[in-house]
Every structure is written in C-alpha cells, then in structure tokens.
Amino acid sequence: MQGITIIGPGRLGGALALALAHAGFRIDSLIYRSRKGVANLSSFISPRPKLISSSRLEPVESPIVLIAAQDDDLPRVIEMLRGKLAAGSAVFHTSGSLSSDILAPLRELGTSVASLHPLASLSSWRSDHNRFIGAFFCLEGDRKAKTVGKQLVKALGGNTFSLDSDKKPLYHAAAVMTAGHVTALFDIAVGLVTKAGLDRKQARRILQPLLTSVAGNLTSKDTPAALTGTYARGDEATMRRHLEALKKHATQDEREVYLELALRSLDLAKKHGLDGKKVKKLRDAIKLAKDGNG
Numbered sequence: 251m252q253g254i255t256i257i258g259p260g261r262l263g264g265a266l267a268l269a270l271a272h273a274g275f276r277i278d279s280l281i282y283r284s285r286k287g288v289a290n291l292s293s294f295i296s297p298r299p300k301l302i303s304s305s306r307l308e309p310v311e312s313p314i315v316l317i318a319a320q321d322d323d324l325p326r327v328i329e330m331l332r333g334k335l336a337a338g339s340a341v342f343h344t345s346g347s348l349s350s351d352i353l354a355p356l357r358e359l360g361t362s363v364a365s366l367h368p369l370a371s372l373s374s375w376r377s378d379h380n381r382f383i384g385a386f387f388c389l390e391g392d393r394k395a396k397t398v399g400k401q402l403v404k405a406l407g408g409n410t411f412s413l414d415s416d417k418k419p420l421y422h423a424a425a426v427m428t429a430g431h432v433t434a435l436f437d438i439a440v441g442l443v444t445k446a447g448l449d450r451k452q453a454r455r456i457l458q459p460l461l462t463s464v465a466g467n468l469t470s471k472d473t474p475a476a477l478t479g480t481y482a483r484g485d486e487a488t489m490r491r492h493l494e495a496l497k498k499h500a501t502q503d504e505r506e507v508y509l510e511l512a513l514r515s516l517d518l519a520k521k522h523g524l525d526g527k528k529v530k531k532l533r534d535a536i537k538l539a540k541d542g543n544g
Contacts (some may be wrong), residue, residue: 255280255312256329257304262317264291264375269382271295272404278312283323291375304510314398316366317343328355335361341367342391342397346422349415350391355429356409357392364391365418366399368408371429374488390415425523435511436461438504445499474522481515484528486535493539509540 252275256263259280267277268291277343279300282288292298298460302308307330319327335341343352346367351431353363362445370385372378382403387397394414403410413421437456443453467476480488489512495506515534520529 251352252276252314253312255281255310256315256317257317257331258319258323259284259288259291260318261375261378263316265372265379265381266316266318266344267291267299268294268375268379268400269406272379274313275405281307281310283319284489287448289401292528294376304330305329306367306495307334309336312410313339313400315339315341315394317341317520319343321345321348327357328353331356332358335359336427337361340364340395342395342399344368346388346425347419350395351415353391359494361391362395364395364399365415366421368403369425369428375486385409386411388413388418388421390418399455409480410499435507436504438507442500442504474518477515477522481532482522482524484519486528486532489532490535493535496537507541511536512536 254267254270254275255278257341259267259282262286265432265523267280269521271277276297277295277299279302280288280303281304283304285301285303288301292301302322304327310331313336315331317324317327321526324345324379332339335356335358339361341351341356341361343364343365344367345352345365350363350365353365356363362367365388365467367388368385370378370381370389372381383406384408387399387403387408387410388475389396390412391399400410418519439457440450440453444450448456464476464478467478481491492508496508500508513533516524516529516533520526
C-alpha cells in the first residue's frame with residue numbers, strides 16, 4: 251500500500267484523496283494553505299491522514315506527492331518543497347495548462363516529475379470522487395513518474411493519454427470549452443427559458459435531459475452527424491423566429507453567442523450534406539443579424 255501526500259486538498263485534491271484511499275492507497279498527509287474543510291475531508295479517509303499547514307511544512311516522506319494547487323500557486327509550492335522530498339519519490343501536479351517542466355527544480359535525489367490532469371468535472375470532493383472512473387488523464391513527464399501515474403490512474407478506473415508538453419495550453423482550452431464553456435452556455439439557455447416564463451429550477455429541469463441526450467449522441471457520432479434541430483435541417487423560418495425573439499428579449503451578449511454558434515452549426519450541417527444554397531441563405535441572414543440589420 252503506497253503512501254501519498256496531497257498538497258492542496260480542495261475540490262480536485264480532496265476528490266483524489268478519497269478516490270485513491272478507496273482504491274487502496276494510503277493517504278499519509280494533506281498539506282493545506284487554508285484549513286477550512288480539511289478536517290472534514292480527513293474524517294472520510296481511513297487511516298486518517300496527517301493534516302499539515304503549508305506554513306509549517308515538514309519533510310515529506312511519501313513516495314508519491316500530488317500537487318493539486320492552483321496554477322498561480324505552483325511556484326510557491328515548488329519552492330516550499332525543495333529539499334523536503336524523499337529520495338526517489340514521484341511528484342505530480344494536476345494543472346491542465348502547465349507541463350511538467352515547471353517541476354524541474356524538484357528533480358533532486360532521484361525524484362521524478364510529471365503532470366497528471368484529469369478530464370473530469372468536479373464540483374465537490376464529497377459527491378464527485380467517483381467521476382474518475384472511465385475518465386481520461388493527460389499524463390506527461392519523466393518516464394519513471396509516468397509509470398507511477400499510469401498505476402494511479404488504473405487504480406482509479408481511468409485511462410491515460412499523452413501529448414507534447416508545449417501543446418498543453420491548447421488541449422486545456424479545449425477542455426475548458428467542453429466543461430466550463432458548456433456550463434456557461436447552459437446558463438444562457440436557462441436564462442432564456444426564465445424570460446419565457448419558467449423559474450430557474452424548472453428551466454434546468456426541462457433542459458437537462460436535452461443536454462444529456464446531446465452528450466449521448468456525441469458518444470457514438472462525430473459532430474456533423476450528431477447535430478440536430480434547426481440548423482441541421484436548414485429551417486430558415488424557425489431561425490428567423492429565433493432571431494426576432496432574441497432581438498426583443500435577449501441581451502446583446504446572449505444574442506451574439508447564439509449567432510456565432512449558429513454559423514458553426516451551419517458549417518457542421520454543410521459537412522453532413524445540407525444543401526449549399528440553404529446554407530448560404532441562412533448564413534447571409536445570420537451575418538445581417540450580426541451587423542444589426544436582421
């Protein structure tokens with residue numbers, strides 16, 4: 251049973267602590283900057299890990315160290331760890347946009363480093379620690395650390411993939427679009443339904459199954475084939491009703507988001523075989539609307 255120290259036991263760090271403990275790893279210690287919630291987290295882990303303030307850091311004896319701190323805080327954490335790691339340990343950070351290169355100062359006494367970023371949406375360590383099952387983890391760094399990382403991910407029920415370290419920001423932007431930006435888009439949709447007369451709870455309730463069905467389509471189809479609805483059909487009359495309603499009731503930014511995505515949807519529809527004349531007619535109408543003339 252390998253021991254693990256986790257630095258930054260927040261939503262991600264806490265979820266990893268619970269999931270890895272359930273997978274048979276020993277969580278030696280949780281190193282925190284703010285104590286809020288850490289004692290509660292530790293009560294769900296057996297045996298209970300040691301709680302250590304980062305301001306009073308002791309030598310870290312665990313063979314595996316996971317740094318789940320925010321990106322801006324990583325330089326401080328790295329400096330804090332210098333000279334305090336066990337010989338031969340494997341150290342990971344969980345940033346999606348930074349490569350393992352930032353951990354280079356910790357390559358001492360045989361320490362190996364890597365980045366390990368899970369593609370999972372976590373809103374709470376308590377409720378979401380099972381979301382690593384089936385998830386993909388981006389893993390890059392030293393060979394030894396990558397070997398350890400694969401073992402961790404396998405124990406969590408996940409999968410690993412690698413990419414060039416300089417492409418991580420682009421990869422992470424894609425991850426943000428898939429998770430954070432989809433949430434923002436869903437928020438716009440909820441807002442439009444509330445303007446149609448329902449409350450937010452009702453709006454979320456009726457839209458959620460639709461969002462789930464779209465995700466289901468995307469598991470088996472590429473995006474052109476998965477597209478459904480107004481733009482997949484090239485339904486100009488319906489589109490114009492949308493534009494008129496948005497002009498009356500939506501904010502400018504809500505309308506702009508709709509129009510930008512409408513153009514992208516038309517690109518997908520064209521790839522899937524929608525008649526080129528229909529595509530051009532709808533695209534021209536959307537561009538007029540973007541210019542304030544539609």
